Amino acid sequence: MLNRQSVLEKYFPPIWLRFLIIILLILGIFFRFTYLDRKVYSHDEAYTSLRISGYTKTEFIQQVFNGDVFAVGDIQKYQQPNSEKRLIDTINSLAVEDAQHPPLYYVMVRLWMQFFGNSVATTRSLSAIISLLAFPCIYWLCLELFQSSVTAWISVALLTVSPFHVLYAQEAREFGLWMVTILLGSAALLRAIRLGSKQLWGIYAVTVALGLYTFLFSGLLAIAHGIYLFAIERFRFTKTVKAYLIATSVGFFAFVPWILIVINSLSEIERTTTSAQTRQSLSVLVSGWIGNISYLFADFWRYEPFFPDLNLPVLRWGRFLIPLILILVVYAFLFLYRQTEKQVWLFVFILSGVFTLVLILPDLIIGGKVSLRPRYVTPCYVNIQLAVAYLLAAQIISSKLIARKFWQLVIVVLISSGVISCAVSSQAETWWNKSSHAxxxxxxxxxxxxxxxxxxxxxxxxxxxxxxxxxxxxxxxxxxxxxxxxxxxxxxxxxxxxxxxxxxxxxxxxxxxxxxxxxxxxxxxxxxxxxxx
The missing domain is CATH 3.40.50 (Rossmann fold)
Incomplete structure (x- = not known):
């Protein structure tokens, strides 16, 4: 195990892989910025724009749903920054009606739109730009976790053309920013554990606060980080554990103003999340989980059951890849467990396990479908890609020629599937992550x-x-x-x-x-x- 790991740490990506990654980076940037306004501006994105405008939903209903006749242009002011509402009104709109969505992303988009305009493409372009930061962040995380540049580059390659990440990079929602804070916070934690400087723990504290002000589930990420640290420290109250607790406390303390708002809005949050509490059958849940995992790597066969006649240019023969992708993911986790040291595989297992248990168990026991919404399980998906990247990196340096050729073929198939998926979905005016399909x-x-x-x-x-x-x-x-x-x-x-x-x-x-x-x-x-x- 250690011999393979030692070889992997010293192995430098071959020329063919470096050339491929450069091409994929160009493609990844292209897919994130091409046809930004083609897909329908969804129900959820429209609520983003309502918050950006500074109006509350209540004000919108009172002023528009009153029986008067309005031109479409007259209603547009509720979907863009305007002179009647200020930045503080955007924050207040979230605090009063939608506290489950912290204000960082919404403030950023409002300022962005004030400078660059109100079009759909402009609004979504900020998410696309933010998504590019994920490339260096996942590279850094892989270096800290695996000490392997080839693993880091393969992770970047998988991320650039991942259909899941490209779709959310083109959406006017906070989940692209959350992805960046997940990667940045995890990398900062590992480096702080390794070097132990106060400055690094300070950076980690900042990432905790940024994550919380981006999406509330960042609290689960910080808890998962803590479980991991306690585990590798053998549940002893060491200096490193103390530093983590201080840094995390600072991050949470910075979030206290919004925590108080969330507490005061619990009844409203419960009311607005009722639709996610509908009980689903076990077969629906399992098929949904498997399908969502496959969309990390390939997504060109999606069939929309509610609107089957919509313009979805799918290639349904690609569904045969779903069981193969599932087998690959399971094998990647087993391989990671067998071939890496405890502090490596434990990081991937714990961060995946915490989100899996917290989101899946309530759906199984109480009933619901939160775990079927892939954006909520992003940290789990990040670690799936890390495990697969490590597997591919380790196998392409195999001493056996046949094994090397086989895993090089696997890389080509995965990347080709991602490219095809991004190309197909880029031509569609709606996709599975969009509401308002019709x-x-x-x-x-x-x-x-x-x-x-x-x-x-x-x-x-x-x-x-x-x-x-x-x-x-x-x-x-x-x-x-x-x-x-x-x-x-x-x-x-x-x-x-x-x-x-x-x-x-x-x-x-x-x-x-x-x-x-x-x-x-x-x-x-x-x-x-x-x-x-």
Whole structure:
């Protein structure tokens, strides 16, 4: 074991691998920045823009869902920075209604948009830029964990064209930034443990605070770091353990103002996360977990069950890769356990295990689907990629020619699958990580109409979906929105009337005066026609 590890530490990437990594870095940057505005600006991203604008959801409903007719352009101010609201209002909007999302990313995006504009591509471009920081961070983490440059370079190669990471690098959400804080914090911890300087522990404390102000699950990451450190220190209260506790305490202390806000908002957080508490069958959970792991390396066969006729350019034959990827991941963990020292494999196992247990067990025992949302399990996925990278690095230096050629082929297949996946998804206007799947097609129907009025209410998820939809509608479109159980007084001055996702009651009331024609599947869009007298 130690002999293989010693060889791996001294092994320098061959020319073919260095050339491949340079090409992949170029491709990775290209995939992160190409067609930033092509995919639908999703329900969740629209809420990001609402927070950036400084308005609360309550204010938006009061001012827009009041039965008045608004032009699409008039509603845009709730999706971008404006003169009526300041930066402090963005923070207040989160604190009052959405404390589960700390403010760091939202503040950064607001400042970004104030300088560079309000387009969808501009908004998402900050996430794409932030995602590039993950490359040096994962390289540093691998050097600290494995002391192997070839492992570090293979990790970078896998990350550059990972479909999972590319998708979230193009989303106006905080998860790309969280990925960077996970890698940076883990690398800083390992270096602080190794060298023990106060400056390094200070850097780690800063990463703890940054992680917490990015996403609340960073608290779990800090706990996992602590479990790892106690384990390698044999559960003794050593100088290193003391330094960790001080640094972590400083990081958490810096987060105290937002912790108090979260505590005061627990009831609101519980209400907004109800949808994630729906019990799922074991088969659904297991297939979801396996599928999500496979999307780290390949994702060009995704089938959207709710909207199967949408524009998803999938290659479904690629599904045969799923069991092969699962076998590769399991073998990578076994190989890591057998071939590395305890402090190496324990780091990967503990960080993966903590998030796996904390998210999966409640879904199994209580019921829910939080563990099916891959963005929440990002630290686990990071460690899966680390294990696979170590396996590939160790095997391509094998003394057996056949083994070297086989694992070089595995690298080519994995990387090719990632490139194909990124190329395929880049051409789509929606993908599995997006909500509001139907909006692009609905917008095309409405935009083709002459002098259209779009009518809707606050039913179900309409608020976020309508905020998503306005990014696709032409300025000529007018909107009339109400809060149920109110029914709008529809003007007679419009040539065509549409109703977006009406509730059964809302539809029944309209049918007293109008004939409703379903113009988009799944009852997402209806056309109103005056009943003949």
């Amino acid at each position: 909006n692009p097609q609905i917008a095309r129907i409405i935009n083709q109409a002459n002098n259209p009025l779009l009518i809707s209410s606050n039913y179900s998820l309409n608020i976020g979906d309508l905020m998503s939809l306005i990014h696709l509608l032409d300025n000529k479109v007018q909107m009339q929105l109400v809060t149920e159980p109110s029914i709008p007084n529809i003007p007679d001055s419009f040539s065509e009337l549409f109703v977006y996702n009406p509730s059964q009651r809302f539809r029944s009331e309209l049918e007293k005066k109008y004939k409703l024609v379903d113009v988009f599947k799944y009852s997402r869009l209806w056309r109103l026609k005056q009943k003949s007298s």
